[in-house]
Amino acid sequence: xxxxxxxxxxxxxxxxxxxxxxxxxxxxxxxxxxxxxxxxxxxxxxxxxxxxxxxxxxxxxxxxxxxxxxxxxxxxxxxxxxxxxxxxxxxxxxxxxxxxxxxxxxxxxxxxx
Amino acid sequence: xxxxxxxxxxxxxxxxxxxxxxxxxxxxxxxxxxxxxxxxxxxxxxxxxxxxxxxxxxxxxxxxxxxxxxxxxxxxxxxxxxxxxxxxxxxxxxxxxxxxxxxxxxxxxxxxx
DNA sequence: GCAGAGTGCTATAAAATGTCAAGCGATTAG
DNA sequence: CTAATCGCTTGACATTTTATAGCACTCTGC
Numbered sequence: 001x002x003x004x005x006x007x008x009x010x011x012x013x014x015x016x017x018x019x020x021x022x023x024x025x026x027x028x029x030x031x032x033x034x035x036x037x038x039x040x041x042x043x044x045x046x047x048x049x050x051x052x053x054x055x056x057x058x059x060x061x062x063x064x065x066x067x068x069x070x071x072x073x074x075x076x077x078x079x080x081x082x083x084x085x086x087x088x089x090x091x092x093x094x095x096x097x098x099x100x101x102x103x104x105x106x107x108x109x110x111x112x113x
Numbered sequence: 114x115x116x117x118x119x120x121x122x123x124x125x126x127x128x129x130x131x132x133x134x135x136x137x138x139x140x141x142x143x144x145x146x147x148x149x150x151x152x153x154x155x156x157x158x159x160x161x162x163x164x165x166x167x168x169x170x171x172x173x174x175x176x177x178x179x180x181x182x183x184x185x186x187x188x189x190x191x192x193x194x195x196x197x198x199x200x201x202x203x204x205x206x207x208x209x210x211x212x213x214x215x216x217x218x219x220x221x222x223x224x225x226x
Numbered sequence: 227g228c229a230g231a232g233t234g235c236t237a238t239a240a241a242a243t244g245t246c247a248a249g250c251g252a253t254t255a256g
Numbered sequence: 257c258t259a260a261t262c263g264c265t266t267g268a269c270a271t272t273t274t275a276t277a278g279c280a281c282t283c284t285g286c
Contacts, residue, residue: 016210017163019217020142026273029133042234050130053274054235068220079282080234089220096212097129103209104132107181107202139244155263166245167264192253193263 022067023096027052027060032090033097035070039085069093135180136209140165140173145203146210148183152198182206 023029027049034040034048046057061084064070069090075081086093136142140162147153147161159170174197177183182203188194199206 015217015221016146016214017143017217018221019213020146023213024137024139024142026137029137030130033129033133043232053276055237055275056273058235059272074234077234078280080232080280082234092216092220096209096216099209099212100132100136101129103205104128104130107205108128108131156261166247168246168266169244171264172244187263190263191251193251193261195263 022069023093025060025063027056028064029097029100031057031060031064032069032086032093035084035086035090036094036097039073039083041081041083045084064090135182136206138173138176140169141177142210142213144170144173144177145182145199145206148197148199148203149207149210152186152196154194154196158197177203 030049030052031045034045040048042054042057042061045061046052046054049057052060061070061072065072067089068087071085071087071090073083073085075083143162143165144158147158153161155167155170155174158174159165159167162170165173174183174185178185180202181200184198184200184203186196186198188196
């Protein structure tokens, strides 16, 4: 799977290109942003993220866990209780979110519409 | 259309949430990154971006133009020659790309695979 | 004890989105 | 003359996301 597309270079691994590919997946950034102010459970996260349906959220969250960005902790299986938190790598994305935040506030203002 | 989903707040416009929604669309960040080192024509951009098909690229580029992030200049219609460049707003996204760049280089290293 | 709300998810089908391959009119390169 | 390039568009297909429902269970209030 990897990526069928070369970034600028050819057969070398480009971390930036990869990073963009991860972050551009739908909901990824929203998930990270929501988790920046503390760990959350599944439904809680869904609500904070604002409208992602459980199927997609589950899939996205799994991927982020496997990438080492999120950490899933199961506290109890049968009164279901889980929590998702950012790992060190995930925390580091705060910089990215903040950059987006600044840009949004400065250039997005009102949609005029 | 705006967004059907509330960010954290309810009926207020949240620039950050909007910004994330724009940037998370497929290819958007790649397009911006490619354009950071100068304006490009359509096919040139497609190649730099690394494999986006013309249909999607056209659509994405249109949206970015209408958002004021890109600027399209038609030099000649019939030997077709166009160029896309970042506006001030687009240039400002360099910060975001750089943040992603730093993160990718630091945390993405090799995919082990 | 029993309804009703809440937990973390999964299943199914449909809708939205992205991709592939081909091609248009025209000019330029060999 | 032939092939390639340019900026796209079209239409069929594949993948992704969505809505809606529900499971198995616990906890709270009555």
